[in-house]
Amino acid sequence: MITLQCASGHSMMCICVTHLTLSCPTPSSPNRLVKMAIIKSGKVVIVLAGRHAGKKAVVIKTMEDGNSDDKRFSHCLVAGIARGPRKVTRGMSKKKVEKRSRTMKPFVKYVNVRHVFPTRYQVDMDLKKAVDEADLVGDKKVEVKKTLKKIFEDRYLNQKEVTSEKKAAGSSYFFQRLRF
Numbered sequence: 425m426i427t428l429q430c431a432s433g434h435s436m437m438c439i440c441v442t443h444l445t446l447s448c449p450t451p452s453s454p455n456r457l458v459k460m461a462i463i464k465s466g467k468v469v470i471v472l473a474g475r476h477a478g479k480k481a482v483v484i485k486t487m488e489d490g491n492s493d494d495k496r497f498s499h500c501l502v503a504g505i506a507r508g509p510r511k512v513t514r515g516m517s518k519k520k521v522e523k524r525s526r527t528m529k530p531f532v533k534y535v536n537v538r539h540v541f542p543t544r545y546q547v548d549m550d551l552k553k554a555v556d557e558a559d560l561v562g563d564k565k566v567e568v569k570k571t572l573k574k575i576f577e578d579r580y581l582n583q584k585e586v587t588s589e590k591k592a593a594g595s596s597y598f599f600q601r602l603r604f
Contacts, residue, residue, distance in 0.1 A: 462542045463483055463486055463500060463537060463540065463542050464483065464486065465483055465484060465485060465486070465552070466482065466483065466546050466547055466548060466549075467482070467483045467542055467543070467545075467546060467547075468480060468481070468482055468542075468543045468545040468546065468547055468594055468597060468598050469481055469482070469483055469502060469540040469541060469542050469543060470540065470541040470543065470602065471502070471504065471535060471539065471540055471541075472539050472540060472541055473536075473539040474533075474535070474539065476504060476506060476531055476533070478602060478604065479504050479505060479506060479531070479602070480504055480505060480597075480598055480602060481502035481503060481504025481505075481531075481535075481540070482502065482503055482504065482547050482549060482551060482598065483500050483501070483502055483540075484500075484501045484502060484503055484551045484552060484555050485500065485501040485552070485557075486498075486499075486500040486501075486537075487499050487500065487501075495534065497536055497537070497538075498536070498537040498538075499534050499535060499536050499537060500534070500535060500537060500540065501532070501533075501534055501535075501555065501557070502532070502533060502534075502535050502540065503530060503531070503532045503551050503554075503555055503572055504530065504531055505528060505529070505530060505531075505576065505598075505599070506529045506530065506531040507527060507528065507529035508527075508528060508599065508601055509524060509525045509527060509528050509580055509599065510524040510525075510527050511524070512524055512525075521581070522581065525577055525580050525581055526577065528573060528576050528577060528580070529573070530569050530572040530573050530576055531569070532555055532560060532565065532568055532569065532572065543597070545593060545594035545597045545598065546590065546591060546594045547579075547591065547594045547595055547598055548586070548587075548588075548591045548594075548595075549575060549576075549579055549595075550575075551572070551575065554568065554571045554572055554575055555568055555572070556568075579595060579599075580599050583595050583596055583599070
């Protein structure tokens with residue numbers, strides 16, 4: 425067994441059999457935590473695993489390192505649409521459009537960063553005020569979902585009133601059904 429040092433100062437242990445294998449524990453090594461440069465608040469993501477796999481969600485808050493005993497991994501709090509609005513055509517009345525948009529069903533959950541797929545879209549919905557981390561246990565979660573449903577319905581019905589063009593594209597993408 426040989427102990428060497430690499431250029432960055434890390435010590436390495438190597439076993440000499442027929443080939444010399446050098447490995448250096450670098451910050452990009454798989455043992456380290458995943459850096460979340462892309463996944464930020466307001467980013468539209470697609471959930472890849474679990475009950476809501478294939479559904480779109482918006483990142484509310486990210487935790488880069490595990491903050492408790494039960495979640496020792498990088499994770500984020502997301503709010504998304506479990507059941508989207510029904511199809512609307514141009515010939516429908518305003519009342520019927522509102523009724524068909526009320527079928528939306530939101531969800532809120534903590535998701536491992538490796539189980540979300542970030543998209544290029546951003547949404548400027550103010551979800552931090554609606555979702556408080558302390559309210560995600562017990563009966564308060566039902567109230568959080570009701571406020572989220574109201575926020576999602578308002579944004580869905582008033583998509584034209586978004587200020588920037590980039591945020592408008594993100595909003596329209598968020599409410600579209602994912603085709604796969």
